Amino acid sequence: MAELQEVQITEEKPLLPGQTPEMAKEAELAARILLDQGQTHSVETPYGSVTFTVYGTPKPKRPAILTYHDVGLNYKSCFQPLFQFGDMQEIIQNFVRVHVDAPGMEEGAPVFPLGYQYPSLDQLADMIPCILQYLNFSTIIGVGVGAGAYILSRYALTHPDTVEGLVLINIDPNAKGWMDWAAHKLTGLTSSIPEMILGHLFSQEELSGNSELVQKYRNIITHAPNLENIELYWNSYNNRRDLNLERGGAVTFKCPVMLVVGDQAPHEDAVVECNSKLDPTQTSFLKMADSGGQPQLTQPGKLTEAFKYFLQGMGYMASSCMTRLSRSRTASLTSAASIDGNRSRSRTLSQSSESGTLPSGPPGHTMEVSC
Numbered sequence: 106m107a108e109l110q111e112v113q114i115t116e117e118k119p120l121l122p123g124q125t126p127e128m129a130k131e132a133e134l135a136a137r138i139l140l141d142q143g144q145t146h147s148v149e150t151p152y153g154s155v156t157f158t159v160y161g162t163p164k165p166k167r168p169a170i171l172t173y174h175d176v177g178l179n180y181k182s183c184f185q186p187l188f189q190f191g192d193m194q195e196i197i198q199n200f201v202r203v204h205v206d207a208p209g210m211e212e213g214a215p216v217f218p219l220g221y222q223y224p225s226l227d228q229l230a231d232m233i234p235c236i237l238q239y240l241n242f243s244t245i246i247g248v249g250v251g252a253g254a255y256i257l258s259r260y261a262l263t264h265p266d267t268v269e270g271l272v273l274i275n276i277d278p279n280a281k282g283w284m285d286w287a288a289h290k291l292t293g294l295t296s297s298i299p300e301m302i303l304g305h306l307f308s309q310e311e312l313s314g315n316s317e318l319v320q321k322y323r324n325i326i327t328h329a330p331n332l333e334n335i336e337l338y339w340n341s342y343n344n345r346r347d348l349n350l351e352r353g354g355a356v357t358f359k360c361p362v363m364l365v366v367g368d369q370a371p372h373e374d375a376v377v378e379c380n381s382k383l384d385p386t387q388t389s390f391l392k393m394a395d396s397g398g399q400p401q402l403t404q405p406g407k408l409t410e411a412f413k414y415f416l417q418g419m420g421y422m423a424s425s426c427m428t429r430l431s432r433s434r435t436a437s438l439t440s441a442a443s444i445d446g447n448r449s450r451s452r453t454l455s456q457s458s459e460s461g462t463l464p465s466g467p468p469g470h471t472m473e474v475s476c
């Protein structure tokens with residue numbers, strides 16, 4: 106019998122007419138660099154132009170991850186620490202990402218002319234179909250913070266068939282009441298726009314401590330060349346309508362939802378109230394200890410791990426390796442059962458770092474993570 110020999114077969118990509126192998130390698134390298142840097146696009150919508158940046162390439166039968174940032178930020182200052190985190194790379198390799206900048210918030214954006222009518226948050230949500238049509242994307246997993254979480258929520262309510270999941274950080278689904286308006290007006294008499302926005306982004310403890318993170322974002326917002334635009338976005342947020350969410354009612358999300366808020370964050374009560382209005386079998390509530398008002402900035406590792414669990418619950422990344430939370434010193438999972446919308450009993454599971462990964466748990470649970 107003839108001796109079998111191992112033969113290595115390499116895939117050869119066909120060259121374009123007139124293209125040398127060296128030229129093909131240079132083109133492939135340039136394409137990879139372009140994908141790593143992101144491709145920025147702008148599209149016209151009925152409510153003005155909107156800019157967004159795409160990273161990666163579409164994956165068959167997988168939704169795009171679409172992000173929307175909060176007031177005072179753009180997609181980079183809001184999400185870059187999270188999506189550049191080491192453990193997040195496993196996720197972004199499996200999904201194309203679309204980072205939306207609210208009109209006038211993108212880097213280098215010109216200041217809108219005096220008297221410009223900035224879109225309402227509902228109208229900003231109505232811009233998203235134009236983005237998806239431009240990219241030829243059919244479904245998304247939305248990740249939003251603050252005003253961005255509201256915008257994605259409004260979009261999901263009006264276009265439920267195109268949203269597979271939502272991660273809502275610091276969501277406030279309620280319109281401002283008369284007491285809120287009075288407090289807002291009084292604050293406006295004594296505080297500048299940057300200080301009011303900082304009070305929206307960070308907890309009082311963080312502002313009093315004047316951490317390096319707070320100093321960084323105070324400097325970004327205070328010296329923003331498009332501060333007038335930021336004020337317009339801020340005004341639209343404060344004029345938002347009530348989402349009118351109702352557990353068991355007609356107005357509710359049709360997809361899995363993960364609510365996220367930091368312990369002692371400015372929007373903690375609003376997120377807790379939002380959780381009470383959603384279907385407990387479809388909703389996960391993550392309250393993060395020691396994360397302040399912006400958990401995607403202060404605790405990207407814990408949020409990444411929770412996001413992986415969320416994606417696994419949706420049927421994606423089944424073989425993903427859980428690392429960050431399972432290595433933490435303590436992790437607790439509190440599952441709250443709900444009867445007729447009222448909280449009944451809870452079950453707490455605690456694990457040390459030696460006990461392996463956290464159980465996936467049923468939908469509709471509260472997961473409090475501390476290190």
